[in-house]
Amino acid sequence: MNIAFFLLPKNDVVAVTMDYTLRQTLERMEYHRYTAVPIIGKDGVYVGTVTEGDLLWYMKNSGGKVTFETASKFLLKDVPLKMDIKPVLIDENMEGLISLAKVQNFVPVVDDIGRFIGIVRRSQIIEYCEKLVTPELQANNENR
Template identity: 80%
Template sequence: MTEDSTLRQTLERMEHHRYTAVPIIDKEGEYVGTVTEGDLLWYMKNSNGRVHFENASKFLLKDVPLRVHNKPVRIDADMEDLINLAKVQNFVPVVDDRNRFIGIVRRSQIIEYCEKLVTKESQSQ
């Protein structure tokens, strides 16, 4: 999602893809944070009825306070960096050397990688 996406666009994308969190990028393609379902719900709740689903297209994602900052890794990060972040994040954003967003590595992918290593090691013994 971009910072200029509306709350409605964000909610609809999250619902369609069954995401509970999505990365946010700015106009230059830089990673700026991750918005969660909770962030959106708290924003709506704390708006004193000003923001609701029917008018969610009038509010921008950049105005939603983010409770957690998912730290990104650079494209040249090693697996140890990914594992350390995956312990506390469902996914790890990946950026290039100019902080341009490239994609994400999901926690499940990291666990699968570790599982293959463990399986391979136990078979070689």
């Protein structure tokens, strides 16, 4: 099995860049109902992943400077990322992908020079495994 089988290509992924404002980032996450999105550099390199928690903690710790009303004046590049969402290389083995998917909702996928090429969602891996296991479970239940 190859990681590319599970890949959601970057054209279909909601992502942001470091020059997004906090407001743009929040609105994009809200619109798509995501709690985290990848951050892509201008050169296409995967930079990290921003979460709702990162944004909320930044606002909380701003001493009242950053509010929902002023969020359009602050850039994402100033927000510290609390979670280290690690990417995998496109040619990584499935064990590497699964070990990250156990602790991340999605796994960013990059090429050999770090350019973002898409994500693998944990739910896709689980759905695939469910299809493999379901016929076996049905057979076991019929034999009881």
